[in-house]
Amino acid sequence: MHPLIASYVRITDRISDYVGYLAASLIFMMGGTLIFDAITRNLIRMPVHWAVELTQFTLAAYYFMGGPITLKNNDHVRMDLWYSTRSPKGKAKIDLAMSFCLIFYLGVLLAGGISSLAYAIETNEKRFSIWNPSVIPIKALMVVCIVLMLMQAFSLVFKHIATIRGKELA
Template structure:
């Protein structure tokens, strides 16, 4: 059982890192889109109507994709009123409580995002704009990234549980 948990933690952590690296490069794509928009609109006077929305979708994908690696690397915002004064095991207890709350929140979010994706698929939902892009790709990415965050949350639960049991983390 320990080996299965260690393998799960290792695979989910690697997947989170990989998705996080892809997300990191999306910033460069967004910068390129916005630069192209500025040049085409201001220099050659040919506005590209889809550029701002494409940049918005890219930024949205960046946020979704960065969630799991942010959890894994413990780079999220935390209220450190008394957390830093806790022992290593005390921090693990506090983090386990937080992970339960996070798992509940992500489960509700996943339920809503699946419902939203189903609606987009059934109705062929499109954004009301001149470009009129489909909403299915970004909503699919949202569902996949929430699932990855849930998987990463379970991985963190295993790590904090190992800390409480004074075992070496996976």
């Protein structure tokens, strides 16, 4: 493969790793927030109304940020009825076809995400609750993570093409 493509794959994989490790650390934030909520609600009898909602936002961030590393590490769910019986080149051909489906899906998702983010910015969209937080940050993170997933999907395309050609690209 061309050195530029190999660099793209290496950089994209590294970004996916960093974002994935950051996402994994969000579990501690969610746990801490829920423990804080339980303590203030049950021991102090002074509930904080923002804790559960912050945990929901953090869970959404965890979900979005985990997408690129899940693609990179091939940890997603797949039907293994006849895939597992294929040779590495056969698997790469199937994965290549599925990667194009994924790219189409992520492209549609990105268009919707950008539209939703633009609307949120124009209207200063807020969540209807006691805390009333802005949804702009989480929608912006969603768009950024969809772009990262698209970058990782293209990285997978290059890897599958290399496998089909009998070369290794990692």
